[in-house]
Amino acid sequence: MTAANGPAIDVVDLHKRYGHVHAVQGITFAVLPGEIFGFLGPNGAGKTTTIRILTGRAHPTSGEVRVLGHRQPAERERIKPLINLVFEEQNVYERLSATEDLRFFASLYGVPRSRADEALDLVGLRDAAKRRAGTYSTGMKQRLLIARALLNRPRLLFLDEPTKGLDPAAARELRDLVRGLAREGTTVFLTTHFMEEADELCTRVAFLSEGRIVALDTPRELKLRYGERTATVLLADRSEHVVALDRAEDAARVDGWMREGQVLTIHSREGTLEDVFVALAGRRLL
Amino acid sequence: MIDPRKIYAILRKDLTDATRQGRIAVILMTPLLLAIFYNFSFRDERRPELKTVYAGADGAALMQRVQARVAGVIDMKLEAVVDEAAARAAIDRRSADMAFVLPERVEERVRAGETPQVAVLAPSGSTTRELATSALVAVLRESAGQRPPVALRAETIERPGSDPLIVTALGPRIYFVLASLIMVLGMIATIVVPMVLAEESEKRTLDALLMVGSIVDVMAAKALVGVTFSAMSVALIMGLTRLPLRDPATFVVGIGSIAIVLVGLGLLLGGIFRTAQQVSTWSSLFLLPVMGPAFVVGLPVPEPVELALKALPSSQAMRLIANAFGDRALFSDAWLSIVVIAAWGALAYGLLAWRLARQDR
Numbered sequence A: 001m002t003a004a005n006g007p008a009i010d011v012v013d014l015h016k017r018y019g020h021v022h023a024v025q026g027i028t029f030a031v032l033p034g035e036i037f038g039f040l041g042p043n044g045a046g047k048t049t050t051i052r053i054l055t056g057r058a059h060p061t062s063g064e065v066r067v068l069g070h071r072q073p074a075e076r077e078r079i080k081p082l083i084n085l086v087f088e089e090q091n092v093y094e095r096l097s098a099t100e101d102l103r104f105f106a107s108l109y110g111v112p113r114s115r116a117d118e119a120l121d122l123v124g125l126r127d128a129a130k131r132r133a134g135t136y137s138t139g140m141k142q143r144l145l146i147a148r149a150l151l152n153r154p155r156l157l158f159l160d161e162p163t164k165g166l167d168p169a170a171a172r173e174l175r176d177l178v179r180g181l182a183r184e185g186t187t188v189f190l191t192t193h194f195m196e197e198a199d200e201l202c203t204r205v206a207f208l209s210e211g212r213i214v215a216l217d218t219p220r221e222l223k224l225r226y227g228e229r230t231a232t233v234l235l236a237d238r239s240e241h242v243v244a245l246d247r248a249e250d251a252a253r254v255d256g257w258m259r260e261g262q263v264l265t266i267h268s269r270e271g272t273l274e275d276v277f278v279a280l281a282g283r284r285l286l
Numbered sequence B: 001m002i003d004p005r006k007i008y009a010i011l012r013k014d015l016t017d018a019t020r021q022g023r024i025a026v027i028l029m030t031p032l033l034l035a036i037f038y039n040f041s042f043r044d045e046r047r048p049e050l051k052t053v054y055a056g057a058d059g060a061a062l063m064q065r066v067q068a069r070v071a072g073v074i075d076m077k078l079e080a081v082v083d084e085a086a087a088r089a090a091i092d093r094r095s096a097d098m099a100f101v102l103p104e105r106v107e108e109r110v111r112a113g114e115t116p117q118v119a120v121l122a123p124s125g126s127t128t129r130e131l132a133t134s135a136l137v138a139v140l141r142e143s144a145g146q147r148p149p150v151a152l153r154a155e156t157i158e159r160p161g162s163d164p165l166i167v168t169a170l171g172p173r174i175y176f177v178l179a180s181l182i183m184v185l186g187m188i189a190t191i192v193v194p195m196v197l198a199e200e201s202e203k204r205t206l207d208a209l210l211m212v213g214s215i216v217d218v219m220a221a222k223a224l225v226g227v228t229f230s231a232m233s234v235a236l237i238m239g240l241t242r243l244p245l246r247d248p249a250t251f252v253v254g255i256g257s258i259a260i261v262l263v264g265l266g267l268l269l270g271g272i273f274r275t276a277q278q279v280s281t282w283s284s285l286f287l288l289p290v291m292g293p294a295f296v297v298g299l300p301v302p303e304p305v306e307l308a309l310k311a312l313p314s315s316q317a318m319r320l321i322a323n324a325f326g327d328r329a330l331f332s333d334a335w336l337s338i339v340v341i342a343a344w345g346a347l348a349y350g351l352l353a354w355r356l357a358r359q360d361r
Helices: A047-054 A076-082 A098-109 A114-123 A138-150 A168-183 A195-201 A219-226 A248-259 A273-281 B004-019 B022-041 B060-070 B084-092 B106-111 B129-143 B166-170 B172-202 B205-212 B215-241 B248-272 B276-296 B303-311 B313-323 B334-359
Strands: A009-018 A021-031 A036-040 A062-067 A083-086 A156-160 A187-191 A204-209 A212-217 A230-235 A240-244 A263-269 B049-055 B075-081 B098-101 B119-121
Touching (some): A009 A047, A047 A062, A047 A187, A076 A083, A083 B205, A098 A138, A098 B205, A114 A138, A138 A168, A187 A195, A204 A273, A212 A219, A240 A248, A248 A263, B022 B172, B049 B060, B049 B084, B060 B129, B075 B084, B084 B098, B098 B129, B106 B129, B119 B129, B166 B172, B172 B205, B172 B248, B172 B313, B215 B248, B215 B334, B248 B313, B248 B334, B276 B313
Parallel strands (some): A036 A204, A156 A187, B049 B075, B049 B098
Antiparallel strands (some): A009 A021, A230 A240
């Protein structure tokens, strides 16, 4: 299988143990080229371990991992120039300016220094480029990290909680940027705690719980399959009731209120990815 | 696989970053300032200085022969004055330690068999006056054609197995500047290098570097940071103090090998600490066994301590670099020093390679 026609990521029966801790317990999945793939799960589910293995920073205990057609970690030096990662931690060099930081990473990647300027323009950091990164806001640091991750024009980009700590406007800008990258053919592997974000961005999502993938499909399919459609009903006596539309007894109650003319308002709500996760894992993400 | 381009890029970044970090500047400046302080506090001249004035219009040639006669033990500075009153005034105002008042044509008169009177003026407590006076008498005896009663042959005997007292042999200026050199190398290795490495780990920037390069690239770059700072500091200290280097090759081997070994130990330390703050807190504990042994080399210590010193890299390095100064090599067994330092280097970098191999799994 080659990188050109195969999956961007192909993981088969991946296990990772740290001593007695079985962090990843036999997961299998594939990510298609150009896809925005959501990898969701609570803290400790095994997301970070999986990303570390996919990016060549940890060895699997067993299983097979291919990234862009190359075996990871055996061929990680061939994989490195093709991928990049925006870390959850804002790991900027605080005493370097954005220009210095990006030029440093450009020299590491062996790409022209002009890429650093292009990346600054892309993330809108040109005006603050000469300032030390230690003086940046959380959003500016995140933009710098994204610029850094785009320097080598990766075919596969890992985003680990990319909107954590960002204000709504900055988060929206970032999501637009991610969509733009995907449109241009970059495969995006996204982990996030924000279910709305995953719902909005991802082509498909995998739910990870205690080291296992408990569901993997498009957000719509998952919501249809596992989500619970509900409605909030406000009655004339100002009491509010949440009812499950797919349950016969709840539907009968709503019908009764309607016939008695007690219903003031009724707001229906589709199932969410959060509901899906709770239904599958028996607990919430946060 | 090592990638020189990546190593160079990381090295440049680290050097730029370090120049903006106040605590690293302070760490590097401390031994440098100490070296400068010692350099200006002590002189190389180990002979006592004797400022001597003489009165006597035709006494210059005679006094120069006296000066040459005592040159091995006294650094005699000569100055002519017009008369005895001027000589007394010079002693009073402490611009002279002693004075000779020579009569006119003193040498001619001695050769003619006369016994002219020479006044020797000196404040009480002058220990070198007798020696200078004896020298004057001896020179005048020669002028008078008198043969010395005996011919003396003086020889210094080095006792086997006993190292010389390094401070005496080198003089305090050289000794303390060399101690500052070991100190700066120790501080770079036990504080700067671990701090640079621990900060990469603490801020997670190490993860970003590993997305591009290998851990070997990163460690090689950090080692070069330590070696670069060591080379710059040594060059700066040597340039500012202008120590009289007798054997440059031995000096380069000694200072270069200990710098590389200590940087290796520093990289191991960097792997122990999780934060730069931890390095600040604990590094002095590791600095002590590096600096302490170097500072007692050549001093009278009990036999077990002497044996321990021979097994430690910094004390062996001090022996090597001390041999590069002074009139002659002070310590024997230079090869033992090189072997001991090389063994510590193999141990440090071997452990580092083992740790990196484990970390890579």
